[in-house]
Amino acid sequence: MIKVVRGNPTPEELAAALAVVRARAAATAAAEAAGAPSRTPGAWSAPVRVARGLPPVPGPRSWSRSYWPA
Structure with missing residues (x-):
């Protein structure tokens, strides 16, 4: 869940931020599925x-x- 604490982002800004978060989550899931060691x-x-x-x-x-x- 993403919550806007300050400001008033436009729908485009919110979509861009969500795209970055989803891409990062997908990359992490793909790395874990490939058996890559987790980063410490x-x-x-x-x-x-x-x-x-x-x-x-x-x-x-x-x-x-x-x-x-x-």
Whole structure:
């Protein structure tokens, strides 16, 4: 289900967005049927990279390190 949260898209814009979503879903289904391995996130999205292994230490920027587990 697609829900427009903001704006007022024209029917053409909505159809274009739906076409992209359906094409992506079809490509994913075709890859799974062919037995291709699923894509895993790269190292750039690893929580360790964001937190850099620093434990939360009290201070003005400690909130930025408190969410991701080390």
